[in-house]
Amino acid sequence: MSMKIEPGLGELLRYVSELVEYGAEEHYSQMQINYRARYTPVLRALRSGAQTVTEITACTHLTQGAISQTLGHMEADGIITRQRGDDGRKTFICLTAHGEALLLKLDQHWAGTFATIEQLEHEVGYPLRQVLQDTARLLEQRGFSQRLNDQKLAMTAEVAVDE
Incomplete structure (x- = not known):
């Protein structure tokens, strides 16, 4: 029995998110960089001046848990390091030399990404x-x-x- 059901909001949001993320991952591969799309909000927050998990969370629409997990992957990939503050209560997130070089490559990609989003919005009509x-x-x-x-x-x- 084959019944067509109307997709729900969450299902559509996840599907569109997957399509965008898959396309971004494919483009990163074409750029020959080892990079995950999930790093983007963190890198953009760091570039805008955020230095701690709390500040990164405030700059993004992601949970502190998601940020912490992403930072773990970024640290393993050599993109960031964590440094304890002088008082030992805060941990600061710093880009490594590899992270800085990656950010330079990604700036042009992100400009293209936002131009692509604007074109998609134009095609959709809103x-x-x-x-x-x-x-x-x-x-x-x-x-x-x-x-x-x-x-x-x-x-x-x-x-x-x-x-």
Whole structure:
């Protein structure tokens, strides 16, 4: 039995994310660099001045756990090092020479990436990033779980009125 079902929001978001990440990984391979797409938010945060996991987390839309895991991979790949602060309470993230060289190569790639995103948005006919930013903002204000609960209450009230 073959039933076609309508994909959910999470499914579509993951699928689009996978398509973008696969394309980026393919391009990194073509550039002949050993690089994972998941490093991008961290490197961009470091380039903008972030120095700690907390600061990187504040610059990105990723969890502290995801950042810490990504930093572990980046450290293993020789892109970053971690250095304890003078007081021993903070750990600072620093690019290695390899990380600095990688960042220089990636700057041009990222400019092309954003131009490609703008072209994709033009083809789609609306600003995808703005739609996602607006959606994230609304979900931060009232989470998806609360929205589901509200919908359930509305449906229960509707059934009660119909009876």
